[in-house]
Structure formats: C-alpha cells, structure tokens
Amino acid sequence: MYRGFEETRGKESAESVVVIENLKKSFGNEVVLSNVSLKLFQGENLVVLGKSGSGKSVLIKCIVRLLAFDEGKINVLGYNIGELNNTDLGELRKKVGFLFQSGALYDSMTVRQNLEFPLLRIRKELNRKEVDDKILEALENVGLADALEKMPSQLSGGMRKRISLARTIVVDPSIMLYDEPTTGLDPVTSQEISVLINEVQKKYKTSSIIITHDIECARKTATRIVMLQDGAIYKEGSLTDFEKSDDALIKAFFMQSGT
Amino acid sequence: MKIYRPAMSDRRSVKGLLNGTMRLGEKAKAQKDDITLLLINSADVVLFMMRVAKETFSRDFEFKEFFRQCFQIGYKTLPLITVTGAIIGLVLTIQTRPVLADFGAESLLPGMVAVSIIREMGPVITALICAGKVGSGMGAELGSMKVTEQIEAMEVSATHPIRFLVVPRVLAATLMIPILVLYADALGILGSWAGVNIKGSVSFVLFFYQAFSVVDFLDFIPALIKTFFFGAVIGFVGCYKGYNAGRGTESVGVAANSAVVVASLLVIITDMIAVQITDML
Ligand SMILES: Nc1ncnc2c1ncn2[C@@H]1O[C@H](COP(=O)(O)OP(=O)(O)OP(=O)(O)O)[C@@H](O)[C@H]1O
Ligand SMILES: [Mg+2]
Numbered sequence: 001m002y003r004g005f006e007e008t009r010g011k012e013s014a015e016s017v018v019v020i021e022n023l024k025k026s027f028g029n030e031v032v033l034s035n036v037s038l039k040l041f042q043g044e045n046l047v048v049l050g051k052s053g054s055g056k057s058v059l060i061k062c063i064v065r066l067l068a069f070d071e072g073k074i075n076v077l078g079y080n081i082g083e084l085n086n087t088d089l090g091e092l093r094k095k096v097g098f099l100f101q102s103g104a105l106y107d108s109m110t111v112r113q114n115l116e117f118p119l120l121r122i123r124k125e126l127n128r129k130e131v132d133d134k135i136l137e138a139l140e141n142v143g144l145a146d147a148l149e150k151m152p153s154q155l156s157g158g159m160r161k162r163i164s165l166a167r168t169i170v171v172d173p174s175i176m177l178y179d180e181p182t183t184g185l186d187p188v189t190s191q192e193i194s195v196l197i198n199e200v201q202k203k204y205k206t207s208s209i210i211i212t213h214d215i216e217c218a219r220k221t222a223t224r225i226v227m228l229q230d231g232a233i234y235k236e237g238s239l240t241d242f243e244k245s246d247d248a249l250i251k252a253f254f255m256q257s258g259t
Numbered sequence: 260m261k262i263y264r265p266a267m268s269d270r271r272s273v274k275g276l277l278n279g280t281m282r283l284g285e286k287a288k289a290q291k292d293d294i295t296l297l298l299i300n301s302a303d304v305v306l307f308m309m310r311v312a313k314e315t316f317s318r319d320f321e322f323k324e325f326f327r328q329c330f331q332i333g334y335k336t337l338p339l340i341t342v343t344g345a346i347i348g349l350v351l352t353i354q355t356r357p358v359l360a361d362f363g364a365e366s367l368l369p370g371m372v373a374v375s376i377i378r379e380m381g382p383v384i385t386a387l388i389c390a391g392k393v394g395s396g397m398g399a400e401l402g403s404m405k406v407t408e409q410i411e412a413m414e415v416s417a418t419h420p421i422r423f424l425v426v427p428r429v430l431a432a433t434l435m436i437p438i439l440v441l442y443a444d445a446l447g448i449l450g451s452w453a454g455v456n457i458k459g460s461v462s463f464v465l466f467f468y469q470a471f472s473v474v475d476f477l478d479f480i481p482a483l484i485k486t487f488f489f490g491a492v493i494g495f496v497g498c499y500k501g502y503n504a505g506r507g508t509e510s511v512g513v514a515a516n517s518a519v520v521v522a523s524l525l526v527i528i529t530d531m532i533a534v535q536i537t538d539m540l
Pocket of ligand 2: 056
C-alpha cells in the first residue's frame with residue numbers, strides 16, 4: 001500500500017515533494033542510471049544538467065512511471081511510485097505536469113483540442129466556459145493565442161514547443177517536469193519561457209524539475225542545480241556554486257555563454 | 260550473474276508473471292536467443308490482448324473516437340472496395356463461363372459465381388485489402404504517436420492510451436469490415452451480372468433469381484461470422500504493431516509494414532480455420 005498524502009504531510013515529505021533514493025534503471029545490458037538520489041523541495045525550481053544521453057529524460061520519466069525502474073525508491077507527494085496501483089498512479093499523474101522533449105502534440109488534433117484533451121480529463125469539474133477561458137489564458141501565456149484552430153503540422157518547431165508548454169500548464173499541476181523547455185527556441189522566446197516558468201512557479205506554488213542545456217534558462221530559473229553524469233548525481237549546489245566551480249566538466253557547461 | 264527479481268508491483272499475478280517474462284526479454288534480445296524471444300513475444304501479445312479486453316469493458320468508452328474510426332475505416336476504403344468488388348465479380352464470371360459452357364450448364368453461372376463470392380472471394384479479398392489499407396494505417400499512425408511520445412503524453416493526461424487509441428480502433432475494424440464485405444459481395448454480384456451480359460442479355464431479376472436459388476442461408480452466415488474475426492485480427496495486429504513500435508523514426512515504417520504482413524497472413528489462417536469449422540458442421 002502506498003502512504004496517502006495526508007498521512008505523510010506533517011512528516012519530512014511535506015518539505016520534499018519528490019524523493020528519489022538509489023534509483024537504478026537499465027535497458028537490457030545498458031545501465032543508464034546506476035545510483036541516483038535526489039530530492040525536490042516544495043516550491044523550488046531544480047535544474048538538472050547533464051550531457052546528452054546521460055539519462056535525464058529517463059530520470060523524469062521514471063518519476064511518473066512512464067518507465068518502470070529496476071531498483072530504488074521514488075516517492076512523489078507521499079505516493080510510493082514503485083508500488084502504486086493503476087488507479088492511484090492515475091490520480092498522481094493528474095498532479096504532475098510533464099513537458100516532453102519532443103513536444104508530443106497530438107497531430108490529429110487542433111491546438112484547441114490538444115489543450116482540451118488533458119483539461120477535460122483532469123479537471124472534470126470545469127464547465128465549458130471555464131475550459132475555454134483556461135485554454136485562452138494558457139495560450140496567451142506562451143504568446144500564441146491566435147494559433148487556436150491550427151493543426152500542429154502548420155506550426156513551426158518553436159511554436160509547437162510553446163503550445164506543448166501551454167498544454168502542460170493548463171491543468172495547473174502541483175509538480176512540473178520540464179524536459180528541455182527552451183531547446184530549439186530563439187533567445188527572445190527562450191527568455192520568455194524562462195520568465196513564464198518562474199511565473200508559474202510563483203503563481204501556483206509549483207515545484208519543478210527543469211532539464212536543460214540552456215545555461216541562460218538555468219540562470220534565470222534555478223533555485224538549485226544538480227548535474228547528472230555516468231548514471232549518478234555528479235554535483236549538487238546553488239547557481240553560484242556551479243559558476244565558481246573549478247571542475248572541468250562543469251566549466252565546460254558554463255563556458256558556452258561567458259558572463 | 261544476478262537472478263531476475265520482478266518489481267514489487269509485479270509479484271503474485273499472471274500479469275506480473277508476463278511482465279517478468281517481458282523484462283527477461285531485454286536480456287534475451289541482447290543475446291539473440293530465438294526460443295526465449297519467441298516466448299517473450301507470445302507473452303507480450305497475450306498481455307496486450309488482456310489489456311485491450313480489460314479496457315474494452317471499462318466504464319468510460321470513447322464513443323467519439325470510435326465513430327471517428329468507423330468513418331475512417333468505412334468511408335476511406337469504400338472506393339477501393341467498390342472497384343475490386345465489381346471487378347472480381349466480372350472477372351470470375353468471364354473466367355467461369357467457358358468451363359460451364361462445355362457442360363452446357365451456363366444457367367448455373369450466376370449461382371456458382373454468387374456462391375464463390377459470398378463464401379470466399381468477398382470476405383477474403385476485402386479483408387486482405389483492408390489489411391493493407393487499414394492495418395498499415397493503424398500501424399503507421401500509432402507507431403508515429405509512439406515515436407513522438409504522444410502515447411506517453413496521453414498516459415500522463417489521465418487517459419489510458421489503450422482505451423483511447425486501441426479499443427476504438429479494434430472495435431471499429433471488427434464492425435466495419437463485415438459491412439464492407441457485404442458491400443463487396445453486393446458489388447461482386449452486380450459485376451457478375453455485367454459479366455453475364457457481355458454475351459447475351461439476362462434481366463437483373465432473372466440473374467438474381469438464378470443466383471439466389473443456389474445460395475442459401477448456410478453459405479451466408481458462416482461467411483459473415485468469419486468476417487468479424489477478420490476485422491478483429493486486422494484491428495488488433497495494426498494497433499499492436501503500432502503501439503509497440505521501437506524508438507527511432509524508421510520503426511514507424513517497420514510497424515506499418517509488419518502490420519500488413521502479419522495481418523494478411525492471419526486473415527488467411529483465420530479463413531482456413533473458419534472453413535474447417537464450417538465444414539464440420
Ligand atoms: N525506451 C528506451 N529503450 C531503450 N533505451 C533507452 C530508452 N530510453 C532511453 N534509452 C537510452 O537511455 C540513454 C539515456 O537517454 P535519455 O533520453 O535519458 O538521455 P538524455 O540525458 O535525455 O539526453 P538528451 O539531452 O539528448 O535528451 C540513451 O542511451 C538512450 O539510448
Ligand atoms: Mg532527453
């Protein structure tokens with residue numbers, strides 16, 4: 001049995017909304033995550049850095065059990081992910097927003113239908129007008145209110161990414177998992193997205209994990225940074241810790257835009 | 260070597276056992292062990308079937324998606340079926356006539372053609388065409404949804420992708436393919452009438468009467484029943500291949516292709532089994 005949210009509220013999990021302990025995940029003989037332990041605290045923006053292929057996407061997919069992990073423990077909002085039954089998993093997923101690296105817009109649906117899809121299924125209590133208002137608000141947030149009736153195939157890559165971000169925030173999740181929210185966007189839009197991430201965090205008190213290669217985005221949004229390397233957490237600290245670090249690997253990451 | 264241990268949630272159930280077998284599969288794939296792979300794949304198919312069956316009878320049935328799929332399958336294959344149905348009837352008639360003429364039994368022509376269309380040609384040819392058109396379409400569509408993470412996006416949007424994507428498609432195929440077969444039968448018979456009229460002229464009423472004096476109920480019902488199975492097979496294989504597509508873009512093509520191959524093969528095998536069963540009755 002999982003432990004309900006209420007039950008654990010007064011205890012240590014009230015502070016940390018996601019607790020990952022000794023997570024291990026491999027595909028066949030390829031070990032991707034060998035030993036990852038990580039905490040996400042209430043209301044913070046945790047930036048995850050790491051080389052391409054270091055398993056960042058795999059890590060956040062394990063958090064909502066899109067991928068089953070091999071060993072270790074993941075606790076999200078008091079739910080023990082490894083042992084959840086399907087009903088509870090569904091309930092938990094309603095509280096977690098997931099921005100996919102590829103955007104993952106449904107290409108057989110218009111932008112409006114794309115946003116409606118999670119909204120009608122997760123926030124069943126809303127009436128028609130509230131749904132429309134929320135859709136419009138989310139689209140305005142990403143600056144694409146006029147794309148409402150377009151098909152994803154009519155949008156550019158960056159626009160698709162923004163629509164998909166709108167689709168994630170439209171349901172007001174309490175935890176957000178962003179997989180490279182600014183990759184492939186121009187500097188101006190990336191900046192706007194970073195601002196938006198901060199706004200969402202302040203407005204709805206969400207806790208977020210942000211995977212990114214974009215150091216500017218990390219600078220803007222991070223309350224804390226962890227770096228993933230060789231299947232484990234390589235370094236954890238604040239932005240200044242990272243910027244002051246002498247470690248060659250970390251330097252390589254922060255060099256790209258010297259300030 | 261480490262002994263395989265199923266995750267906690269997997270213990271104590273058939274599904275758990277199958278899931279366990281699945282994970283063994285990743286090791287087997289690495290070692291290219293054929294027999295283990297075969298077992299794994301069978302376990303995978305059974306597991307998928309169980310999930311589809313379970314979701315079929317779940318409370319929130321996706322009616323809208325179901326009707327959309329019915330339209331897609333029915334309407335979009337209609338021109339193809341129209342042309343093939345009519346041509347099959349025509350050609351069959353032209354080819355059979357000389358043989359019957361040798362025996363002076365030309366009056367049997369409508370009946371013979373009708374029987375072969377209703378019993379065999381109509382169902383099998385329609386099903387094979389649908390395996391090509393519908394099966395590959397489903398394989399490609401679900402395959403690309405898988406590759407571009409759309410299926411995962413559905414999962415995190417509190418929607419079971421099997422319930423939303425697979426169940427409506429399988430049911431729509433199961434329902435629409437029999438209807439398409441009936442339509443193909445009708446056009447086949449019309450085509451046959453046209454074939455008869457190339458040499459000499461027979462009124463449609465007479466032709467119809469001659470045809471259906473030979474065809475009886477027992478030709479019709481088993482032939483119709485098997486088409487439901489054809490539909491289910493095509494829908495299931497198309498969805499299974501698409502849903503389980505690999506990770507790269509090329510796996511979309513692979514999924515579509517193997518959906519057609521496997522669905523066509525299974526249609527023929529199902530036909531053989533159906534004929535055997537009908538024969539015993
Ligand atoms: N479903 C899967 N099946 C098999 N291998 C996988 C699967 N998902 C990921 N991998 C492998 O896991 C490794 C890590 O992948 P992941 O997508 O997490 O990298 P990443 O850190 O997100 O990289 P990037 O920054 O390029 O997105 C890769 O080697 C990849 O091939
Ligand atoms: Mg990634």
